[in-house]
Amino acid sequence: MTTLADVLAVLDRxxxxxxxxxxxxxxLVTGDPEQEVRRILFAVDPMRAVVDEAIDGGFDLLVTHHPLLLRGVNSVAATTPKGRVITDLIRAGVALHVCHTNADNANPGVSDALAAAIGLRDTRPLKAMPAEPMDKVVVGVPVAETQAMLDALAKAGAGRIGNYERAAWSVTGEGTFRPLAGANPAIGTVGDIEVVAEDRIEMILPRRHRRAVREALIAAHSYEEPAYDFYELAELPSERGGGRVGVLAEPLPLADFARLVAESLPWTAHGVRVAGDPERTIETVAVVGGAGDSEFARxxxxxxxxxxxxxLRHHPATEARAYGDPALVDVAHWASEWPWLADAERLLLEGLAGRGSTVDTHISTLCTDAWTLRI
Structure with missing residues (x-):
């Protein structure tokens, strides 16, 4: 049996x-983590029509991109549209789970799917999130203890780089000290200067493992008072973050690029709006799924x-056009995010399969864009 908790574990990863x-x-908005999940519906919006589709279709879980309750509420009584949705979901035993800006910032995420839909290559984040904070631990140990120390630090979380573990750098030198009265030295004699051949070990680690690595270092070291340092490393950009920048497979005039966008995304009454010279050559493209006029500077x-x-709103768009670059291609909010549903479905199924679970999934094709007619 696949439980909601099983599904959420994959989605949260x-x-x-x-x-x-x-x-x-x-x-999670509605649902019991212990309930069984056999059928999952993916949609952009938790609109009334989509909720009815989930209930009528016998789905156990509705996964949407947009939140149902973005702003705080004091009541979910069935006397309001959102209250009725909540009431009906609970009565039908349908769980609702939201992946919004956490899916925007994921890799792959919402903008990756949009970039792939129009054939962008060599993509990178437009607004990169910082990578996980990292430290470097440095410790000197007697040469004979080096391998045991490496094992202990690696087990505590140090030395992981990509697909490699127990990664470290070391160099041999001399450590010196004089034990004072009251000391219980592992090597040497109280009052005498001691010189020991030591290896200086350096390993990187996620900062969240600092305490565990420190405890492992002290436990593994033979010295009564081992000397060690933790250095906080410079913050670096990660492969996660909002938007994507990439390159088309071949350059296109702006008019043809706009037609490519229209053919690659689901139809909406909004259509595709373009600002720029129709003959301008387009090769490099930035994309942001959803509202994107806050990212003009980037x-x-x-x-x-x-x-x-x-x-795209009038004033930010006209201000952007005043700079002359780039050309603007504006699509419906719903259409720009709909391609992500197929990615989320595929990745969830792969994640569940790795856990030995299977579910039936479906992507809603109901257009929930706010605009329904263009004259």
Whole structure:
């Protein structure tokens, strides 16, 4: 049996709630972690029509990108539209889980799916999140104890670099000390200067493992008072973060690029809006799934030919156009995020398969974009 907790464990690994923006509301909205999950529906919005699709289709879990309760509420009574949705989900035993800006900042995430839909290559984050804070531990040990110390530090979480573990650097030198009265030296005699051949060991570690590594170091070291240092390493960008910047398989005139976007994304009444010279050559592109006019400064700094996003407002767009670069391609909010659903479905199924679990999944094709008619 696959439980909701099993599914959430995979989703939280793919889209860690810690990656969400501090204003966001992600995670489980309704549902019992112990309930069985056999069928899962993926959708962009937890709208009434989508909730009805989940209930009528016998789905046990609805996974959406957008939150149902982004802002705080004092009541979920069925007298309000959102209260009715909550009431009906609970009555039907349908769990609701939200992956919003934590999915935007994931790798792969929402903007990766948008970039892939239009064929972008060699992508990188537009707004890179910092990598996990790292330390370097440095300790001197008698040469004969080096391998045992490496094992102890590695077991505590140090020395992991990509697909390698127990990675370390060492050099042999001399350590010297004079034990004072009251000392109980492992090597040497109280009052006498001692010189010992030692290896200086250096290993990196996630900062969250600092305490465990320190405890392991002290436990493994033969000295009564071992000397060691922890250095906080410089913050580096990670492969996670909002938006993506990439290169088209071949350069296209802006008009043709806009047609490629229209053909690659689901149809909406909004369509595809373009600002720029239709004959301008487009090769490098920045994309942001969802509303993206807050990222104009980063897009401009990236030096791309075109910016594909949604919900561009008049004043930010006209100000951006005043700089001359890049061309703007504006699509419906829903359409820009819908490609992510297939990625989330695939990755969840792979994650569950690795745990020996199987579920039936479905992607909602209901268009829940706010605009339904264009005249």
């Amino acid at each position: 793919l889209y860690n709630p810690a990656w969400a923006e501090d204003w966001d509301a992600v995670g 897009v401009r700094a990236a030096g791309v030919d075109a910016y594909l996003t949604a919900d």
